[in-house]
Amino acid sequence: MSDTLPTPDPAAPAPAATAPAGELIRFDGVTKRFGENTVLDRLDFSVEAGKHVTLIGPSGSGKTTILRMLMTLTRPDEGTITVDGRRLYPAKRREVAEVRKNIGMVFQQFNLFPNMKVLRNVTEAPVTVLGLSKDEAEARARELLELVGLADKCDVYPSQLSGGQQQRVAIARALAMRPQVLLLDEVTSALDPELVAGVLDVLRDIARSTDITMLCVTHEMNFARDISDDVLMFDGGKVIESGPPERIFEDPTHARTREFLGAVL
Ligand SMILES: Nc1ncnc2c1ncn2[C@@H]1O[C@H](COP(=O)(O)OP(=O)(O)O)[C@@H](O)[C@H]1O
Numbered sequence: 001m002s003d004t005l006p007t008p009d010p011a012a013p014a015p016a017a018t019a020p021a022g023e024l025i026r027f028d029g030v031t032k033r034f035g036e037n038t039v040l041d042r043l044d045f046s047v048e049a050g051k052h053v054t055l056i057g058p059s060g061s062g063k064t065t066i067l068r069m070l071m072t073l074t075r076p077d078e079g080t081i082t083v084d085g086r087r088l089y090p091a092k093r094r095e096v097a098e099v100r101k102n103i104g105m106v107f108q109q110f111n112l113f114p115n116m117k118v119l120r121n122v123t124e125a126p127v128t129v130l131g132l133s134k135d136e137a138e139a140r141a142r143e144l145l146e147l148v149g150l151a152d153k154c155d156v157y158p159s160q161l162s163g164g165q166q167q168r169v170a171i172a173r174a175l176a177m178r179p180q181v182l183l184l185d186e187v188t189s190a191l192d193p194e195l196v197a198g199v200l201d202v203l204r205d206i207a208r209s210t211d212i213t214m215l216c217v218t219h220e221m222n223f224a225r226d227i228s229d230d231v232l233m234f235d236g237g238k239v240i241e242s243g244p245p246e247r248i249f250e251d252p253t254h255a256r257t258r259e260f261l262g263a264v265l
């Protein structure tokens with residue numbers, strides 16, 4: 001499983017010292033292959049701090065792979081990824097861990113710890129990774145669980161919650177790490193339709209009330225339109241079109257974008 005761990009490269013040059021002002025995330029010439037399949041092909045894009053960027057594109061266009069690279073769950077074959085002026089690839093393991101602390105991710109399939117009650121799901125990483133005391137972590141967790149409307153669910157197990165509630169716990173868990181960047185990968189796709197709105201409302205609230213940079217993969221185009229500063233359309237391993245949501249959704253220039261939006265809107 002060489003793909004799952006970042007490889008420390010002792011010969012790697014020091015992280016880039018200066019990024020353009022405001023830029024938080026940068027992909028430079030990032031190529032990712034799975035066997036013969038070139039999923040990302042010398043991909044370049046950047047995201048400014050505090051922005052909300054939605055990634056759209058057909059299934060298989062590499063959107064999840066991009067988020068997984070930022071979470072250091074997958075590494076690129078070529079190119080560099082920089083977060084807040086620090087190199088994520090190639091980089092030394094300790095530097096990667098520092099960058100990684102500032103990034104939270106919410107997955108389609110919640111991925112809660114099934115053997116831990118809700119409160120502990122939210123306190124676990126702040127205690128073990130950030131070194132918060134149990135009391136501090138619990139105070140933070142209770143605030144966040146209140147924010148996502150689950151203050152009364154601290155003492156139940158994930159299996160006792162609906163999918164929408166579980167996903168809101170997963171959002172609280174990601175926020176408990178006080179991330180600079182929040183990655184959201186189709187977080188409502190596995191939910192029953194009547195549970196989607198509650199989760200999207202929580203995310204709208206977070207987008208409005210925090211300065212967290214958000215990278216979001218979603219098929220909920222109304223939501224994308226509400227929260228996004230920019231939309232990036234992926235196809236064939238590259239960004240084929242990008243711009244503010246009004247422009248991309250109402251007046252796409254690329255035929256592939258029109259075709260894709262025609263199928264999902
Ligand atoms: N671990 C893996 N092994 C082999 N192929 C993979 C792996 N992960 C993703 N892929 C392939 O990479 C392509 C992009 O996948 P993904 O990033 O999940 O796309 P998206 O999220 O846009 O649907 C797909 O063709 C997928 O089958």
Ligand SMILES: [Mg+2]
Pocket residue numbers: 063064065185
């Ligand atoms: Mg995906």
